[in-house]
Each structure stands twice: as structure tokens, then as C-alpha cells.
Amino acid sequence: MSALSSSSKTSRSGLFGEGFDLGRLLLEGRAFFALIAIIVIFSILSPFYFSVSNFLTMSSHVAIFGFLAIGMLLVILNGGIDLSVGSTLGLCGVVAGWLMQGVTIEAAGVILYPPVWAVVLLTLVLGAIVGAVNGVLIAYFKVPAFVATLGVMYVARGVALLMTNGLTFNNLAGKPELGNTGFDWLGFNRIANVPIGVIILAVLAISVGLMLSRSSFGRWLYASGGNARAAELSGVPVKRVQIAVYMMSGVCAAIAGLVLSSQLTSAGPTAGTTYELTAIAAVVIGGAALTGGRGTIRGTMLGAFVIGFLSDGLVIIGVSAYWQTVFTGAVIVLAVLLNSIQYKAKPKKS
Amino acid sequence: MNDIPQATPDTQEVVLAARNVAKSYGSVHALKGVNFDIHRGQVTTLFGENGAGKSTLMKVLSGVIQPTTGKILLDGQPVSFTSSSHAQSLGISIIHQELSLAPNMTVRDNIFLGREIRTPTGIDYAEEERLTRLLMEELEEDIDPLTPVEELRLGQQQIVEIARALSVKSRILIMDEPTSALSATEVEVLFKVIRDLTSRGVSIVYISHHLEEALTITDHAVVLRDGNMTAYAPRSEIDLEWIVRNMVGENFDLGSPPSGYEFGAPALSIQDLTVMDEAGAGFAVVDNLSLDIKAGEIVCIYGLMGAGRTELMETVAGRMGQAAGEVRLHGHEVSHLTIAQRIESGLCLVPEDRQRDGLVQTMSVGQNLSLASIRKFTRGIFTSRKDENQLIEDSIRDVTVKTDGGDAAIGSLSGGNQQKVVIGKMLATHPTVIMLDEPSRGIDIGAKAEVFRLLAERARDGLAVLYSTSEVSECLSIAHRIIVMHKGHISAEFGPDATKEQIMAASGESVAA
Ligand SMILES: Nc1ncnc2c1ncn2[C@@H]1O[C@H](COP(=O)(O)OP(=O)(O)OP(=O)(O)O)[C@@H](O)[C@H]1O
Ligand SMILES: [Mg+2]
Numbered sequence A: 001m002s003a004l005s006s007s008s009k010t011s012r013s014g015l016f017g018e019g020f021d022l023g024r025l026l027l028e029g030r031a032f033f034a035l036i037a038i039i040v041i042f043s044i045l046s047p048f049y050f051s052v053s054n055f056l057t058m059s060s061h062v063a064i065f066g067f068l069a070i071g072m073l074l075v076i077l078n079g080g081i082d083l084s085v086g087s088t089l090g091l092c093g094v095v096a097g098w099l100m101q102g103v104t105i106e107a108a109g110v111i112l113y114p115p116v117w118a119v120v121l122l123t124l125v126l127g128a129i130v131g132a133v134n135g136v137l138i139a140y141f142k143v144p145a146f147v148a149t150l151g152v153m154y155v156a157r158g159v160a161l162l163m164t165n166g167l168t169f170n171n172l173a174g175k176p177e178l179g180n181t182g183f184d185w186l187g188f189n190r191i192a193n194v195p196i197g198v199i200i201l202a203v204l205a206i207s208v209g210l211m212l213s214r215s216s217f218g219r220w221l222y223a224s225g226g227n228a229r230a231a232e233l234s235g236v237p238v239k240r241v242q243i244a245v246y247m248m249s250g251v252c253a254a255i256a257g258l259v260l261s262s263q264l265t266s267a268g269p270t271a272g273t274t275y276e277l278t279a280i281a282a283v284v285i286g287g288a289a290l291t292g293g294r295g296t297i298r299g300t301m302l303g304a305f306v307i308g309f310l311s312d313g314l315v316i317i318g319v320s321a322y323w324q325t326v327f328t329g330a331v332i333v334l335a336v337l338l339n340s341i342q343y344k345a346k347p348k349k350s
Numbered sequence B: 001m002n003d004i005p006q007a008t009p010d011t012q013e014v015v016l017a018a019r020n021v022a023k024s025y026g027s028v029h030a031l032k033g034v035n036f037d038i039h040r041g042q043v044t045t046l047f048g049e050n051g052a053g054k055s056t057l058m059k060v061l062s063g064v065i066q067p068t069t070g071k072i073l074l075d076g077q078p079v080s081f082t083s084s085s086h087a088q089s090l091g092i093s094i095i096h097q098e099l100s101l102a103p104n105m106t107v108r109d110n111i112f113l114g115r116e117i118r119t120p121t122g123i124d125y126a127e128e129e130r131l132t133r134l135l136m137e138e139l140e141e142d143i144d145p146l147t148p149v150e151e152l153r154l155g156q157q158q159i160v161e162i163a164r165a166l167s168v169k170s171r172i173l174i175m176d177e178p179t180s181a182l183s184a185t186e187v188e189v190l191f192k193v194i195r196d197l198t199s200r201g202v203s204i205v206y207i208s209h210h211l212e213e214a215l216t217i218t219d220h221a222v223v224l225r226d227g228n229m230t231a232y233a234p235r236s237e238i239d240l241e242w243i244v245r246n247m248v249g250e251n252f253d254l255g256s257p258p259s260g261y262e263f264g265a266p267a268l269s270i271q272d273l274t275v276m277d278e279a280g281a282g283f284a285v286v287d288n289l290s291l292d293i294k295a296g297e298i299v300c301i302y303g304l305m306g307a308g309r310t311e312l313m314e315t316v317a318g319r320m321g322q323a324a325g326e327v328r329l330h331g332h333e334v335s336h337l338t339i340a341q342r343i344e345s346g347l348c349l350v351p352e353d354r355q356r357d358g359l360v361q362t363m364s365v366g367q368n369l370s371l372a373s374i375r376k377f378t379r380g381i382f383t384s385r386k387d388e389n390q391l392i393e394d395s396i397r398d399v400t401v402k403t404d405g406g407d408a409a410i411g412s413l414s415g416g417n418q419q420k421v422v423i424g425k426m427l428a429t430h431p432t433v434i435m436l437d438e439p440s441r442g443i444d445i446g447a448k449a450e451v452f453r454l455l456a457e458r459a460r461d462g463l464a465v466l467y468s469t470s471e472v473s474e475c476l477s478i479a480h481r482i483i484v485m486h487k488g489h490i491s492a493e494f495g496p497d498a499t500k501e502q503i504m505a506a507s508g509e510s511v512a513a
Helices: A013-017 A022-028 A030-045 A052-077 A085-101 A116-139 A145-164 A196-214 A216-226 A228-233 A238-264 A275-285 A297-316 A321-342 B054-061 B084-089 B107-111 B125-138 B154-167 B184-199 B211-217 B240-248 B309-317 B339-344 B354-358 B365-377 B385-398 B415-427 B445-460 B472-478 B500-506
Strands: A103-105 A110-112 B014-025 B028-039 B043-048 B069-074 B077-079 B092-095 B172-176 B203-207 B220-225 B228-234 B266-276 B284-294 B298-303 B324-329 B347-350 B433-437 B464-469 B481-486 B489-494
Touching (some): A030 A297, A030 A321, A052 A196, A052 A238, A052 A275, A052 A297, A085 A103, A085 A145, A085 A238, A085 A275, A116 A145, A116 A238, A196 A216, A196 A238, A216 A228, A216 A238, A216 B365, A228 A238, A228 B354, A275 A321, A297 A321, B014 B054, B028 B043, B028 B069, B028 B203, B043 B054, B043 B211, B043 B240, B054 B092, B054 B172, B054 B203, B084 B092, B092 B154, B125 B154, B154 B172, B154 B184, B184 B211, B211 B240, B228 B240, B240 B445, B266 B309, B284 B309, B284 B464, B284 B489, B298 B445, B309 B433, B309 B464, B339 B347, B347 B415, B365 B385, B365 B415, B385 B415, B415 B433, B415 B445, B445 B472, B464 B472, B472 B500, B489 B500
Parallel strands (some): B043 B203, B043 B220, B092 B172, B172 B203, B298 B464, B298 B481
Antiparallel strands (some): A103 A110, B014 B028, B014 B069, B069 B077, B220 B228, B266 B324, B481 B489
């Protein structure tokens, strides 16, 4: 049963039993140290990097990946993967844009302009539905998560392209006489100088963190990701947890879609392409195991900031986009390498 | 003859020796400087409580782990194994306590994993298959070499594990609880194989918590206690009492079923239950079976592997679907309930395979213990740390888990202690009906007595117990009623005064000579 048992972690007692273990500390806090290193290096390289306003701007970029990464973390903790989040982000943005343009109801001959809160709500519901499709395919029809979400990724992207005919909705500001203004609040406003997107990210991260560490659902999630059979026999509703997790991931993607299209005041059908990979990277850099059952929200957030601050830093110091790609890739490989050291699979154990 | 290891081992007599071997995991000292001899061409048996360090010592001797200090002498020469394949190349192989098979691969591929027989054009599957068949014949087991391992029962998987070790043809073979999931007949066959091996000069180390069984095969006994060697003796000088005394410091027996109280109303009643096999081959693994268990009653099911005990229990617990029949808990039909709902209403199962069905390896000892009782310490939407820790502490004490504390990784526990966690997790839900499928797998005699005491105590308070085992002596010391299952039916029923021979005969098992 090596497949099941090999993931067991080596004892933690080494850390406490024999005093201060620098190697382990560096390993376990690697995302944190990587973030510090990135900030220090770019602050030296560029005079513009180290400032509150730059950090806030970069954070509002991070927020988009951060939302996706939170959803992705939940899915990965469950032992799955969600490749559809980038497309769901695009689809949700497009649907929000479409609702903002006004919905023509031909039979009644009227154009409905839903208020912004309704647009937001409908978009979130859409995200949950896309997630539910993933979840049901995986939990009840036993489609491997990789394949199910790959399929949904194509379908969602295709629907977004169909809805807009490949074009972009540009006018998301709404009109005062129609009573649907305020959509740009999400992307442009600030509270105490902090962008709304970043605040939403913080709130979401804290609530998901609490859910993971303190609620029974969180415990169910870790258990069914670690060993679904054992969890089921202990009374964990494994299938319901699985569906819930994909729905949450869909909602996170919808939030990201709303914030992104608000930041850009436009909604294009190709928005979010390949973002799922960035989200996976953030989760992995944050120390979660792709085999499920291990990972924390703190790590994932650090992972998202590492990627975001690194790529923005490279832009600021003027490194070419091609090199940015290379650097990001190298960071991911390094992170996975460290993961496999941390969760080193012992060949045999009793 | 003196069995106490000499500073320089007599190479005629001793093939592999450990001298002052210590192994520490952080602050946990699993081995505290032990001396151990493996006698050439004989069976050396290692006894000891759960967590005494037996598996750790065997892993040191087979190169799986490196000792913190101490040396290993092979034929009198110091060696230092760099890996288990290094040790294997020097003729030492090991059967691990926990199965280490790849579940998705076939029996044949598992046996030759990493040692494939090659021809210039690739792997010689035909030859591998032929050798696998020979091994299965030798072990008198009807297993097709091309079956994926995950489709085998636990006991059969253990046979494959044994076959793999035999196929290496080593001169030193270490067996760490090889028989924990085997039936009496299969153990007999294994012993025949062991005798055959020793007669050809192979040296064997044998570990088991089935003390009587181990006594029949051993030539030299060694007892390990808390990481120290406490006794060495040749077979002629020892008996069961000697082992137990050296293992736990006192002698005691498993007692007899609790008595002096009346049973209550039927707690679990199974009527005409039929369950089809999971693979869909269309035969009934549980066939029209009816059984009533009253509150306070302890019922043992004895049977061979494949008799349908596991399927019966898993169906009642809600894991497998039933084809026909009724299951009632305190008079209420439960067939339509989910596993969670059944646990909630007081019905739970301690599964047979702890690695696959019992433990979440990524969680700590405490989180495993509390997993089935989360609702009990959830206040509103959040769990209460205080209540959870209380529950964990109580469970660790109840089932006597030897651990650093609730935060320890589950993989750091010894095999028997992991088993206790699985039992403790289910007892913590405070069930009114508990089913235990071979719960004594790998737990030592002291822990077994403790579990029996706990079950007896709860039975007095009205707990109904359904207990399956392959050890007749266990039935006799815990059960008010013994049921023998054979091919999905109940083939016989006995009271607590039945004899071993009667029970074994009813199971369709040839009584061991
Ligand atoms: N990887 C590990 N990390 C920390 N402690 C460990 C580890 N492996 C074993 N131990 C500890 O070492 C001690 C000896 O364990 P070992 O597995 O050798 O016991 P054992 O005699 O084989 O017991 P059992 O009969 O239950 O199999 C135990 O206290 C166990 O908790
Ligand atoms: Mg052991």
C-alpha cells in the first residue's frame, strides 16, 4: 500500500526535541523567506519598488490570482485539481458584462438593466453552478478531476466566446438614469487607501482559513483528501464535501472575474487564460501537497504574493516578458522540489 | 546452551548480529543499545509489546533505516547498509509489518517489482508468471498471478507480500508480523515453508503477537521491552508464561466474557440479509443471513477468509449496498441511512485494513482519534479545541496508545499503536452497537486485554458487540455467543463453553495437528 502510506510525514519531534533546526525552519517557512528575498532584491534593484503605493498596486494584481488560489487550495486539499478556474473567471466576467449592458427580453419588448448587486449575485451563482458541474462529474460519475475540469475549461471558454462573438464588453460603468452604476467600485475604490480587491481577498482568506482550521467542514476536507475511504467510514460525507469544494472554487473564480472586469472596466472572453496554472503554482509554492490532505491558507497566500511580487518586480526593473516566464517557471520547479523534500516518501515504514 | 549475545559472535552459530544498536527519532528513543543475534539456519523470534522497537530493529537489520549508533556484523564482519537494496544484495530481505504493495499492479508485477526478469527484448512475463504460480503453489494459495492486488482480500495481499520475499531467495529472511491477517490453515502452510527454508540453511527472524503460534516455530526467543533487550533463551527453556512475564512484567490471561447481568432488547437485528460480491461476478458473499444481537451481548464471528464476515460488517455499517434483507438498529430500519447517519444513531465499524480504511495518514494522532466524533465537539459553526483535546486525551488513555501526544504524526506510531487509534476512534463515538473486524491485528497481549476489558465494561452498560476474529482463543475469552460463518451462511452457533476443535471444524477448517 505504498501509494497510501508513503505520504506520511517524518516525525516533527526532531524540530522540538533537538532544539533549533535551521534547515527545517527554512524549509517550512520557505514561501515566507522567498517573499522577503524578492522584496529585498527588487528594492535594491529599483528605487520605485519599495513603497506603500507600489505594494498596494501589486497587491491588487495579486488579488486576482489570490482568489483563484484559495479555491484551488480547497480542491487540492481534497486531492483534486480544478483546471477550469481560468475559463470560469472569463465566463463570469463576460456574463457580468452582458448583464450590465442590459438584457433584452424580446417577448416583452423591454431591456432589463439589473442593479449591480443583482449582477454580482447572479455571477457568483453562475460560478457555483460551473463548480457544481465539475463536482458532480467527479463525485458521482467518477470522471477523473483532471479530465472533468479540462472539459469544463473548454466548454466555459467556448460559451464565453459564443456570447460575445469573440468581442469585448467595454461599457461596464452603467448609467445613472438606469440605476446600475457602481460596478467599477470593486476595481477602483479604496478604503483607507487599500484597494477593495485586496480587502475582499483578506476577508476571504481569513474566513476560509477559519473554515479550514476550526470548522467541522474543514476537518472533513483534510480527512477526505488524506484518505477518502477512511474518512467515509468515519462518517465524513465524502461526496458532498467534494462537490462543495468545487463549488467554492467556482465562486472564487467568479469573484476573481468580477474584480478583474471591474479593474479593467471591460469584460473579454479570453480573460483569465492560463490563470489556472498560476493558481496551482501559488498553492504548490505555498507548500500544499498535490496528493491531497496537506496545505494551509497562509502558505497559499504567501505563494500568490511570491508569484505576484516577482512578476511585477521583473516588470518594474524592465526585464523582458520572456525572461519573466522563465523566472516564474524556475520558482515553481524549485518549490515542488522543496515539497518533495519536506514530504519525502520513505520507501517503507511500519 | 547460552543464548546471550557474545561480544564477538560465534560465526558458526550467528549469521547476522546487532551490537549496541540505538535508534532515536528526535526525543523518542526507539532502541536504546540492543544486542541481537540471528542464528544460522534457525528461527529467532522477537517478542515485545507494541512500540517496544521490534520493527525498528528489523528495519535497521535490513537496511531500511540507519541506526543512530551501534554496529551490525554480518558473518562476523562489520557492515553498514546504505539501503534496503544494498542489504538485499547481501542476502537479507524483509517482509514488512505494513503491506508495501502497489495496489493497481498485478500479483506477478508486484512480486518482481524492481527485479524484473529481463530478456534482450524486454521483460520475460511468461517466466515471471510461471514462477509466481510456483510460489502460490508452494503457499497453497489459489491466487491468479494476473489479478490486480487491490482486488485481493487483506490476507491474500499478505500472502503476496510473503511470496515476494520468498522469491528473492535470500539467506536471511526477516518476517515482521507476517501472519496478522492469515487464517490458521494458512499459518500452518507458512510454517511448513519456514521449516523447509531453515532446513536449507536460511536464517529466519519472526515477529508475531500470536504468542502460541510463534512458540510452535521458534528455536530462539528474544524479548524486547521499551527499546531494551530483557531476555534471551532457547526454545527448550521457555513457555508462554515466560514470554508474557518478560514482555509486560507480569503474567495475566485474557479473562472470560463479562457475566452477572441480563441482556437487554435486541440492539442489532439482521434479517435475511443478502449481499452480492463487489466485483459483480454475481454470487452472494452474504447469503440470506439472519442474526440478532442483544444490548450487552458480545458475539464473535469466526470464519475463514472469504467466509463473508467483512462483507457482512461493511454492509451493516453502510459501506456496501445490500441486495435484499433488513437491518434494524433498536427496532428501526437503517438500510437507507448513510454511514454518517448510522454512526450518529450509534452503529459503527472498526474496519479490518487500518492503512486503507482506518487511518488518514496525513493527519495527526489526535485528529485521527477525533475524526468520527467531530459533531460531538462542534459548538455552533466552530469546533471547540478544549473539548476536542479532552476527547483525544480520554481516547489515548482508554485504548493505551503509546505516543508523544495527540500532535504526533500517525506514521510515527508503531503498527499496534496505529491499530489502537482505529479502535479508539470508533469507541469515542459512544456507540450502542459496535462491529470490530479483526481488531486484534497486531496489538500485543496487554493491549488486547485492555480492549477486551473496555468492551466488557461497555457491554455491561448495554453496548452490543459484534467481533470478528481468526483466533479461536480470542472468541472463547470474550464472547457470550460464537457464530461460525462459512461461505456467506451461519454454519454453526456455540455458547462460551465450546471447544476449539468444535469451532474450527464448523468453519470448514481442517483442525491443525
Ligand atoms: N518515524 C518515526 N518517528 C518517530 N517515532 C517513531 C518512528 N518510527 C517508530 N517510532 C517510535 O519508535 C518506537 C518503536 O516503534 P516500533 O515500530 O519499532 O515498535 P514495534 O515493537 O514494532 O511495535 P508493534 O508491535 O506495535 O509493531 C515507538 O514508540 C514508535 O512510536
Ligand atoms: Mg512493528
